[in-house]
Amino acid sequence: MTIGVPHYLIVSGILLACGLFTVVTRRNAVAILMGIELILNAAILNLVAFSRLVTGAVGGQVFALFGIVLAAAEAVVALAIVLQLYRAFRSVDTTETTELKE
């Protein structure tokens, strides 16, 4: 039996789908953020799988690391924004925070 690229791709596809589902259905900004993390994980899993099973080089892993770092940066900034959102609106429900004004 062979665990090949398609296996990983399907796993990552499911992660991606769950992430997307979370993003489109949740109304809580933090939950949306979790969905985004899932999507990023799916992408990074792809990178690592390709790096190992298709190219055999380390480039994919390097980019996986970059991806993780990007995710961290994104999470930090996004959570800071969420906090500000909460201060301004007293809520993190994205259906309520639809005004561009201060």
Add this chain to the structure above:
Amino acid sequence: MSLHPFPYLWLIPALPLLGAIINGLFGSRIQRRFGETGIWATAVLLPWISAAIAAWAFVTLARSGPETALYVKLWGWLNVGWLDADVAFTLDRLSGVMCLVVTFVGSLIHVYSIGYMRGDPGYWRFFAYLNLFMFAMLTLVLADNFLLMFVGWEGVGLCSYLLISFWYRDKEKAVAGMKAFVVNRVGDAGFVLGLFLLFWGVAGTWQNPPHVQHPLPDIILGGEGAGATTRAATAGTVVGSEGHSLPAPQRVMMESIVSGIVHGEGAAAAAPLPRTSVKFREVERILRDPARRDAFVSQRWLGLSLVTLACLFLFLGATGKSAQIPLYVWLPDAMAGPTPVSALIHAATMVTAGVYLVARLHFLFALSPLALTVVATVGAATALFAATIGLFQHDIKKVLAYSTVSQLGFMFVAVGVGAFWVGIFHLVTHAFFKACLFLGSGSVILGCHHEQDMRKMGGLWKLMPVTAFTYLLSCLAIAGFPLFSGFFSKDEILWKVFSTGNLVYHSGGFWLYVIAAVAALCTSFYMFRSFFMTFTGKYRGEPHGHDAHASSPSTHDSGLTTHDSPAASHDSPHDSSHSQPAAHSSHLPHESPASMTVVLAILGALAVVGGFLGVPPLLGFLPNWFEHWLEPVFGGSEHFVHWRHYPHAYEWGLMGASVVIAFLGAAVAWWLYYAARSPIPGRLMASGSPLVRRVHRLIYNKYYVDEVYGRVFVDGGVGLSRGLWWIDARIVDGLVNLAGRIGALCGMLQGWIDRVFVDGLVNQVGDGIVAGGRRLRGTQSGRVQTYVYGIVAGCVMFALLTYAVPW
């Protein structure tokens, strides 16, 4: 040419850049916090470190054999198709010399500027620009390819502009900067066109090489047997011919020889020639291959051979940067900048970039006698032209500016007759003595409280002994007094011009020699004129004091100094070595601070001894190091440059003539201007002879070239646009109006149709769009999820189109 990796090479341009960044970004804060010391500490130290690295690299290069170059590649830059530009630096023997001159003279001038710019509010800005200039100039010199060189080329132009209009509140100075920029732009267009032509032309030669029957690798390995091998051994590159390819065993032997010759990264030399390249050494390799060279040279375009055309365009770029006819007009105006800038940029380094370009591309220029003739002729014409203008200037910096233009002309004459090393030699000695002259003039200007008019100077020998002495040494050097540096380089130029066999017109060498000799005579005269007017006789200026300062109109200029020296300069603690008690009062000119005089002394000493690097074999008391040093670089072009052979007597005779010229010019200047006692100039002027007056007026007004340019290009442009406007207003508008009338008639007809038939349809569509928009407005809800759906739908679409739909 084999390449030796030298990983520290990039530091040479990078360190000044670092200084520029530090002072450019944080300079104003550093100046407020630490004062001027904080500024110049970094700005002066970094160029010195880079000079030390340059010296180290130079020694490394000297130790590693004649056919080597130090090389460092930082990263690939534009590697697209045949374009192979890297950000890489190469230090071969030619760029090594330039690099040493630039870093060393540049660093000295940095030191000089410490004292010169003291008290200027823009102190940090000045040093940031100066460091940036060093970076750009070193990039230009060390560049591995045309494109990187062009970056440096534009960079020095930018810095020149920034520094000329350094005191930008003064409109005249700002305009001078703009003039320099615009004129340089014309030259840069030529540079770019030449580069394109070259790149394209070299690539074209492979398409249909007329004489080539074999595929390329055969050409490389085919050869003339032993002759080719020795040739390859001397030149370090593989020269083949279009002849028969060798039998297999011999080819194997050749291959082993080839791979034995080139080593290190030079092993690439055995690789097939690239189709085209922007790297200097690759182009040189291509053009050394006879088949490729013949194919390239035989290409013609618009009746001129492509190589001539490319050379002429590149030379246009060189005339812009190096202030030659027709693009010299910016350099005299560039004297509006601070004097250290004039010394560094407009005398020692940047303006020599054109000479360096021609020398760098010697393998290209050597292929086109016509282009070389143009270079030499333009150089000689400029040399004489600028020298005659210099005869009657009163502004000390203007004299030096025209002198620079003239000396650059000499350099172009040298490279134009194919004596590339002589041009570079004169470049080096000129960098020493002209920098010293400019800095000396700066010292005088500072000492005389911003006075630049030589008629108001005089007698400064007693008051500023160091300045006067170094100025005298440099005058002797530039005038070509025996054993001073200018003597060796200028005499060599004159001799090479005389004996050239390379010009396309008959006995051109002799006429060019005459022109250059007259220019040399003028040079000697006006330099000593400036010396005598400035340093001998009696002080003719009004005593300047603090009150004179306060009433000076331009110091009211909202805190920004507009004079060519900082206002606060004489508050500086100046030297106590004065013998003249009167000089201690601030009413008389005074000697400059030690940081300036030391630099003057070093440059003066170099101006004296610099010539011993290239003693001609005729004198022969020292070997000609300079020619020997540059021979591996220019050796490849020697076949294409022809010399006539004269007996030694001619050479002795010409040398004697040079000496006589130098003494004659100086003697006339002494006779007329020493102590300003001679009434002759005044009497000549007053004599009222119309010829004298007219000639004087013509030359004094610089042959009205600025006016002619203004008339032709500026007024011409305005007139052309007026004419076009007239055509536009009368003829075109009439036609348009007629067409408009007809159109209106048709329009009325159509309008009726429109209203009745079309509008109905259009209104329908419009209403539909409005209604759709109203509905679509709902999508811009501000809700994140709505947008995510859009993204997902797009992605799904894409994936389906790519993978799922069977095309």
Add this chain to the structure above:
Amino acid sequence: MTTSLAGAVVFYALAALAVAGAAWVAFARNIVHSAFALLATFFGVAGLYAFLSADLVAVIQLLVYVGGILILILFAVMLTSRISEVKVSNRSAGFGLGLLVLLGTIGVMAAVALRVPWGKAPPATPEPMAPGVGDALLGPYVLPFEVVSVLLLAALIGAVTLARGRKRIAASGTPGAAAPDPVPERKTKDEERKTPDGEVQP
């Protein structure tokens, strides 16, 4: 390249952990549950990295995701929601459409994964990859590496600037009540139902 039975078991176990975690994140009714389910997913994915013998990435995944991002998310949850109120904390909307997206995505991804003929790398020896990755980071990828570090710095500063809020908050005093800000309340839809604390009244 065949995988041993034990290897396959390990793979499926890890994949199941990751997928189950992800599903739970997507469907949980309580946001705290979602957060902890995310932990399971991260562990599963880290295991998959290890299974791919990408040891360094696996470790970094644990360090950064589990140690950093998840903690941040938990903090955010605590700070912003009344976590005991299930409905407030993790309401969802558009369930049907979301399900469509979910299934559609899985379908498309699976189709692509199964249809495309993926290349094969030469069988790699199971040795630590960290040295190779390290060399690559400081060799050919050094420029992106530096850029990423600058990006991190920018994100750090940006986050601090954002989270600190406006200066007038601090200036207008009441240090005890720093968190609830003096900015006038927005007129949200259910403002009338809220106390100033943001709590929903029955």
